[in-house]
Amino acid sequence: MADGSEAGYVAYVSGRIPALRRLAYLLCGNDHQADDLVQETITKIFVRWSQVRKAENIDNYVHTILVRTFLDDRRRGWWKVLLGTSPERAAPAGAAVEDREVLRAALAKVPPRQQAVLVLRFLDDRPVAEVAEIMGCSQGTVKSQTAHGLTALRRILGDQYAGTFTYGEAR
Amino acid sequence: MSDHDIRLLQRLASSPSEHSRVDIGRAVSEGRRRVRRRRLAAGAVAAVLVAAVPVSAAVWARPTTHSTPVSQAQGCAPGVKLPVPAGSKKSFVVAGDRSGRYLAGEIDGRAALWHDGALEVVAEADGPSRFTAVNASGLAVGAGWAYSAGTFTKLASPTAALANAVSDNGTIVGARERNNKVVPVIWDSTGAAVRDLPTRNGESGQAVWVSDEGVVLGLVRGAYYRWGPSAGYTNEINLDGEKNLILHAGVTNGQMIAGNVNVAGKEVGIRAFVLSDAERLPDAVREPTAINSRNWIAGLDPETGALTLLAGDDLVAVPSGDHAAVTAVAADGTTLGGYDGEAATTWRCQITG
Missing domain, CATH: 1.10.1740.10 (RNA polymerase sigma factor, region 2, helix turn helix motif)
Structure with missing residues (x-):
């Protein structure tokens, strides 16, 4: 250096x-x-x-x-x-794991920027302002990417895995 | 937005395994290399050269040291820039054929081929972005394409494919995508169907070299693997008591591999005949960037950036500016191709060895 x-x-x-x-x-x-x-x-x-x-x-x-x-x-x-x-x-066995794998596969199909926003906001628990700084965009864009990402995720899961999930507390 | 959706998503909030493969030492040595080659960017030294390549072998009883002075009786003339279309910004040579008459590479993101110092072809925008190899007949190959005598041909493959090497009799090897993996492949000719090469347990890998006899060398799980007679992994690199060293940059001519490894925090150049022990290279070619059929190795000293050709036991200086690299060496050493720090370049050399 x-x-x-x-x-x-x-x-x-x-x-x-x-x-x-x-x-x-x-x-x-x-x-x-x-x-x-x-x-x-x-x-x-x-x-x-x-x-x-x-x-x-x-x-x-x-x-x-x-x-x-x-x-x-x-x-x-x-x-x-x-x-x-x-x-x-080897992935550990179990229904929860299967669900996670299905979810993970669905998340991977969400457009990459929306995927990154969803991960930063909901899996890494970062506030919108911080996500905006990391992504190099406005907070408004983060919010719209979040909405689009969740819609895409629902559509993918709905199309391919209808009925797979129970929408309650995580197991 | 539904809270249910978010809760569902949050089921994915888990942690990676405790076993980390992240290596700060490797980041430092690779980072240093990138700083040196910034202007070369991801260019002249093709993807094959920068793939992380753990290879292994038995160690020489004592590391050999080379004190041979740079030869005065033989040498290379200053490089001559290869012709490019007016207005071109970035060009470099990636590979050459045995004779050095054909040099293949890239001009501004399009595959380019030079023949006897003249520009023969530049691919269209929807063609290959780079040629990665060329044979003695002028058959050049790149990402999913082959070119010969004025005609571009798409290589047959059901999925995205990459050609890495071509033999003088026209056998092409590389890799293609299959189920989110990269599998090594071979085309027996430009128009032939693609054939996947088997790997143990279906591991990912790429074929990087092929002989006229159909012997193929590839990188599988970061180690050199040979298909053909006595198929299997080839070398382990052990040096100064450290075993299974990671080869950070690797070049091969099918009989020898050359690259550099990190031993106790220091970068060391090595060469090894396939299935044989590794030997330390002189510092002048500590970072090997090309090897010809006579096992002459072109490389650079990362401390100074100076280019050198190791021809037999002789070290021959190759004049250049900063951030340069030699990526093609003719069998007789008279022609070199590469990048002089500014553009695609060829050098003429007189080698008496």
Whole structure:
């Protein structure tokens, strides 16, 4: 690193990996893809560290990089799938898990930006203002993307898995 | 908006497994490489070169050190930029054929082929974005396409496909999508149907090299794998007591692989014959970017950015600006192709070895 701040980068990233992995996992729904996404994100952070460290809210800036990397991967398509991943770990059995898998598959079909907004708002529990900052858009856009995303999710689930879910408390 | 929908969605709020594959050291070394190659961007050194490639092998009893001085008796002339259409912004060479007469690459996001120093073709906007390989007959291949003698042909595949290499007799190998996985594939000729190459347990992978005899090398789960006689994984890289090192950048000519690994926090260049032990490369080519059929390796010293060709035991300097890379080396070493830091470039060299 040209300005000799590599130690600062390592210290920062070391402390943030658990949070980055969690957000990446919520976006990807898959351990290996999540780790690949975090690996790519921290590599980009290294390259841009001189700018990142000056950001007003470093964590949000870093989460923006992660979300954009996720969106870029979704756009680019299959050949971005990284090599070198081992087979998925076996999913635990059970009806709740099956439901989650159906849900996860449905969420993956929601347009990527709407998907990211839903994940940040409802799975990562972030307020609208923060989601807007991470997504680089207005709060109004976050609200409309939320509505569109939920509508899309309902439509996908309704079309393909009608009757699969019980709309009560989570099991 | 329904609270039910949101509660339903919140069932997905779970955490990843505790086992993390995230590696800060790898991010630092890859980040350094990207900083060096910023202007080259995701360009001249093609996707194949930047794939993370764990390979393994037994270690040499002691790492060899190379103190051979850069040769004075032989050398390369300053690079000459290859012709591009007026107004082109970014161009680079990705690969060349055995003779160095054909150089294949990209101009502004379109596949381009040069022949004997002249621009032969640039793909249309709806054609391939980049050529990744070319053979001695001028058959060039790229993402889902082949080109030969004025004609572009879409490679047959039921799903999106990518060609990575082509043999002199026209066998093409690469990868295609299948059920959200990437599977290695082979086309026996430009017009042939695609055939998937088997992997253990159906693992994802790509074929990256093919011989006239049909022997294919690929990357499966990050390790080199060989199809054909004695199919199986090829090398493990062990160095200085560390085992199964990750090869960060890899090039191969089918008989040798070259790349760099991170040992105890330091990047080290290595080369290894397929199924043989790894040997340390001189620092001048610590980051290998091309290899020819005689196992001559072009690479750069990441500390200085200087380009060098390791021809036999001789280190031959390749004059260039910053952020340059050699990505094609003719069998006799007289012609090199690559990127001089500004545009697609070729170098003429005199190699006495």
